[in-house]
Amino acid sequence: MGTILIVAEIQKGVIREASFELAAFAQKLAGSGHEVKSLVVGQGVKGLAEEFAQRGGGEVLVAEAEALANYSADAFTQATLAAVAASGADLVLISNTPSGWDFAPRVAAALDAAFVTDCFDVSDEGGAIGFKRRIFNGKLDAQVKATGTVVATVQPGATPAFEGSTEGKTTDLDAGIGECKTKFVEIKIAESKGVDLTKADVIVSGGRGLGAPEKFTEVVQPLADALGGAMGASRPVVDAGWLPHEYQVGSSGQVVTPKLYIAVGISGAIQHLVGMKGSNFIVAINKDPDAPIFEVADVGVVADLFDIVPALTAAVTAAKG
Ligand SMILES: Cc1cc2nc3c(=O)[nH]c(=O)nc-3n(C[C@H](O)[C@H](O)[C@H](O)COP(=O)(O)OP(=O)(O)OC[C@H]3O[C@@H](n4cnc5c(N)ncnc54)[C@H](O)[C@@H]3O)c2cc1C
CATH class of the missing domain: 3.40.50.1220 (TPP-binding domain)
Known part of the structure; x- marks a missing residue:
């Protein structure tokens, strides 16, 4: 029985639906005795963290820092590693979104962890975590078993979001963000050519x-x-x-x-x-x-x-x- 760390993602001021899907994955494993913890990063995100704690996130570590106000691979990787150290997590769940697929491999490499990408199902296999992922353009489903420390990314939309309410709490985390080689400059919204x-x-x-x-x-x-x-x-x-x-x-x-x-x-x-x-x-x-x-x-x-x-x-x- 281990500890799961969900890395929640905030987009346009709300927690992404994909993060509640990670909560559904984690709560499925919680039924086999795994403890669920989460990480919410940003600035002024306490309210969102409390919401996540009550919707499947368990104990939510809240890392607030200027460097985390907008996405940067360096800062998010550092915050996730700090949360893994604080929680003792041996399974880290990250959404397979553009930012997720950017920083998840960095987290896996830094932890020297098994890395399983683009999963759509998860199960406790007794001593190992089982994952299902689609391969060959969706024609085959691969079953992967991973042991030790594992970082997994989950395909958004592949599993229903967690719907229930849970008892959770929030705990401040000093992520101690150090020097970052990348920094946020600006968000540019792609120009629409009129097709909606x-x-x-x-x-x-x-x-x-x-x-x-x-x-x-x-x-x-x-x-x-x-x-x-x-x-x-x-x-x-x-x-x-x-x-x-x-x-x-x-x-x-x-x-x-x-x-x-x-x-x-x-x-x-x-x-x-x-x-x-x-x-x-x-x-x-x-x-x-x-x-x-x-x-x-x-x-x-x-x-x-x-x-x-x-x-x-x-x-x-x-x-x-
Ligand atoms: C992180 C990530 C994000 C992705 N996001 C998206 C996304 O947003 N949207 C998306 O679509 N994909 C996405 N993909 C890609 C996705 O995995 C598939 O590769 C893609 O959807 C395949 O596109 P396709 O069906 O057009 O091509 P193919 O898989 O190559 O399929 C072509 C089909 O055309 C059929 N065909 C060929 N000739 C004919 C003919 N003459 N008459 C009838 N049928 C014919 C073939 O039988 C085949 O089934 C993503 C992949 C990753 C890894």
Whole structure:
């Protein structure tokens, strides 16, 4: 039986939903006798720490310092290491968010700990902690057992947030932040090109299966237009520069809940699913019958998208007269 340290994350003045998902993971292990502690860092964050203590965080260590007011890899790593020393934690849980994947490896390296990334489930395996993580684009689930000191990152959206109330308390932690090689300069909000997928009733998203950027204007956009909807995309499409980031659906893009979501040539990796699985009705078009996207689809079409999508566009256009 060990001690778990959750590193909570604050975004836009509130604790991120992903941190309550870490609390759900930790509380699951608490059922097997593990003690749950947490770390909240920032400035003026006592109130948030108290909230977290009552929502699954256990004893919440609060590290307040000017260097922690905004994210910096150095300062957050130092604060986490101080919290590990103060709590005696042997399992550190960090969200697999952009800041999480920046400082979690530094914490693991400094602790010489086992490092398990992008998990979606956790269990006590009697002397080891078991983790589940998706591999090969979501086609296989790997089971990993780790012993000793472990740092794990957890995929946001992969597990429901902790809903109950718990008895916790807050304790001040002097993280003793020393010299930092990186420092916060400013936050720049990316300029939006006018696409707001969160407001669209219908989204037709294209993935790597489209094969080339021009196929979005030739194949995906006409169907989106015929349905009066918007066009979306998976991350590789955005990474390749085929479409700007505001089109990206998924854990590092937009979370959308349209009435109708049509996934075209998208495999259904967990990072994409967490961005669209709350859609009211999901249609998936993929030539691979084993594509994981079909697990969340209300209607699945196993076919070549270049046959189906133009035919669908023509049918919708004809039906509208
Ligand atoms: C930290 C992290 C964050 C991430 N965030 C996101 C995110 O926000 N959003 C996101 O989407 N991904 C994200 N990813 C990437 C994710 O893991 C997958 O790599 C990605 O979603 C795969 O995109 P895809 O489905 O378009 O491509 P692929 O997985 O390559 O799938 C292409 C699909 O097209 C099908 N296909 C090919 N040709 C045809 C055809 N002619 N007709 C029909 N079907 C065809 C194939 O069968 C295949 O299933 C993230 C990954 C990490 C590690």
